[in-house]
Amino acid sequence: MSSPAFLNDLAVTPHDEDAITLHRVSAGYGDGPVLTDLSLRIHCGELVGMLGPNGAGKTTVLRVAMGLLVPAAGRVAVLGRPLDTAADRSWVRLRIGYVPQVQAPPALPITVADSVLLGRWGRSFRFLRRPTREDRALVRETLELVGMAELAARDLAALSGGQRQRAALARALVRRPRLLLMDEPTTYLDQEAQRDLVRLIERLHDQLNITTVVVTHGREAGWRFDRTVYLNDGGAA
Amino acid sequence: MNALVEMLAIPVIRNAFIGMLVAGATLSTLGVVIVSLHLMALRFTLMHVGLLGAAAGMSLGFSATAGAFVLVPVASVLMGTLGQRFRISASSMTGFFMTGSLAGAFLLLARAGVPAMDVFGIFAGNILMLGRLDVVLVAVLGVAVVLAFVIGYREIQAVLLDRDLALSLGVPVQAVVAGLFLLLGAAVALALRLVGALLVDAIILLPGMAALRFARGFGSALVLSSVFGVIACAGGFFVAVRFNLPIGASSAAVSSAILGLSAVVTCRK
Numbered sequence: 001m002s003s004p005a006f007l008n009d010l011a012v013t014p015h016d017e018d019a020i021t022l023h024r025v026s027a028g029y030g031d032g033p034v035l036t037d038l039s040l041r042i043h044c045g046e047l048v049g050m051l052g053p054n055g056a057g058k059t060t061v062l063r064v065a066m067g068l069l070v071p072a073a074g075r076v077a078v079l080g081r082p083l084d085t086a087a088d089r090s091w092v093r094l095r096i097g098y099v100p101q102v103q104a105p106p107a108l109p110i111t112v113a114d115s116v117l118l119g120r121w122g123r124s125f126r127f128l129r130r131p132t133r134e135d136r137a138l139v140r141e142t143l144e145l146v147g148m149a150e151l152a153a154r155d156l157a158a159l160s161g162g163q164r165q166r167a168a169l170a171r172a173l174v175r176r177p178r179l180l181l182m183d184e185p186t187t188y189l190d191q192e193a194q195r196d197l198v199r200l201i202e203r204l205h206d207q208l209n210i211t212t213v214v215v216t217h218g219r220e221a222g223w224r225f226d227r228t229v230y231l232n233d234g235g236a237a
Numbered sequence: 238m239n240a241l242v243e244m245l246a247i248p249v250i251r252n253a254f255i256g257m258l259v260a261g262a263t264l265s266t267l268g269v270v271i272v273s274l275h276l277m278a279l280r281f282t283l284m285h286v287g288l289l290g291a292a293a294g295m296s297l298g299f300s301a302t303a304g305a306f307v308l309v310p311v312a313s314v315l316m317g318t319l320g321q322r323f324r325i326s327a328s329s330m331t332g333f334f335m336t337g338s339l340a341g342a343f344l345l346l347a348r349a350g351v352p353a354m355d356v357f358g359i360f361a362g363n364i365l366m367l368g369r370l371d372v373v374l375v376a377v378l379g380v381a382v383v384l385a386f387v388i389g390y391r392e393i394q395a396v397l398l399d400r401d402l403a404l405s406l407g408v409p410v411q412a413v414v415a416g417l418f419l420l421l422g423a424a425v426a427l428a429l430r431l432v433g434a435l436l437v438d439a440i441i442l443l444p445g446m447a448a449l450r451f452a453r454g455f456g457s458a459l460v461l462s463s464v465f466g467v468i469a470c471a472g473g474f475f476v477a478v479r480f481n482l483p484i485g486a487s488s489a490a491v492s493s494a495i496l497g498l499s500a501v502v503t504c505r506k
Contacts, residue, residue, distance in 0.1 A: 030324070068405070093405065093406070093407040094407060098402070098405040100401060100402060103399060106273075106398050106399065107272060107275070107397075108269075108394070108397045108398050108455060108458070109453055109454055109455065111454055114394075114454060114455070117391075118394065118395050118402075118406065119406070121395060121407070122406060122408075125391065127388055127392060131391070155453060171402075175406075
């Protein structure tokens with residue numbers, strides 16, 4: 001893939017070594033910008049912690065990287081591809097695994113395996129195309145990877161918060177992503193569940209070498225990041 | 238039994254029976270959507286908008302069903318669009334539409350001097366006036382609902398599970414939600430004709446609520462709500478014929494009984 005021209009402005013080396021590049025990005029939700037003139041780079045293979053107070057724009061960075069929020073100004077490239085068009089944003093979404101905060105138990109009855117299978121959406125099935133046997137094999141394999149194989153047939157709503165987060169992690173990993181984005185994955189978990197999840201994510205990062213960005217309030221969960229990016233008032237410090 | 242067969246030979250009764258059966262089997266699945274997407278207030282608002290549509294239809298001298306059929310889907314899409322564009326909360330939006338519709342309906346009916354029995358028909362339904370065209374409409378909508386679930390099964394499942402998650406996967410959430418709102422709006426408009434504005438929930442909501450108490454997955458929730466919908470509509474129909482009662486109210490009573498029983502059974506588990 002040819003290098004996006006704006007990356008040259010940053011004078012960076014091999015662009016395919018960058019998983020995320022934000023160049024002077026300003027973005028927000030209509031009530032004023034949340035990110036202002038933010039530039040940052042996340043390198044491939046890194047485990048990066050994104051820290052900062054509430055409202056600093058940590059989640060907004062993830063939304064911009066996933067192509068869910070189009071910046072008002074600046075340029076964004078993810079996995080070497082500039083996010084200029086809707087097609088670019090769709091392309092990148094298929095290559096990203098996303099783990100949100102711990103969610104409340106869902107109102108919809110769904111088994112753990114079925115919820116993980118949804119992670120294959122867009123990768124192998126979508127409207128009118130049904131999941132294949134290979135998809136289901138991948139789900140089993142991924143559930144084993146996160147230590148949830150024996151809970152595959154359980155109702156997602158019946159699990160603890162920590163187990164639901166493992167299922168969410170499995171759903172992100174079953175996409176076979178090149179980039180894993182996590183938005184405060186340990187919030188609302190008790191300390192033991194936090195520790196378990198952090199060790200699991202670190203182990204999987206080492207094992208699978210997937211670029212991983214973790215948004216978190218602080219270091220209380222005992223993360224061992226390769227690098228931390230501190231966001232304050234919409235800019236990186 | 239013979240009396241029932243004889244009654245079903247009468248076209249008006251047969252149309253009513255088929256209409257109720259198809260609605261029970263198909264439109265009831267939308268209850269799963271209402272509960273999972275927390276659309277209780279929205280469906281209540283749509284019932285009020287349906288009243289306004291029916292009132293407008295009667296006041297202007299055409300069919301009440303047609304008025305509801307046009308206005309309810311339009312309002313459901315409008316509420317979704319306006320809410321997102323102007324960042325108005327769902328509760329504010331539904332409150333506005335609900336009160337405005339009810340006020341508009343009463344003003345229209347009063348101004349046009351619609352007879353009291355016709356107004357009662359809007360509230361309680363008048364299924365024995367169901368014509369062949371109405372039955373065809375119910376069938377077409379029923380097929381549309383089933384097709385939507387077949388074609389977009391995983392997409393709808395993802396949206397019902399978590400909209401943000403569905404967005405992150407690349408699912409066209411806005412299109413899926415708009416489609417569901419449209420189907421819900423059309424279903425409410427048709428159910429108005431079958432059981433009246435006050436009893437729409439008997440077909441659209443209660444079977445889905447009962448199904449969700451037992452279901453282990455999305456598919457089983459849809460199938461169970463369809464089964465409960467058929468039992469409510471057919472059971473209500475038979476009770477009404479046997480005891481000479483209104484069909485809409487009888488179906489609503491059976492539907493309520495199913496939900497009550499399901500609550501008792503699942504609480505004991």
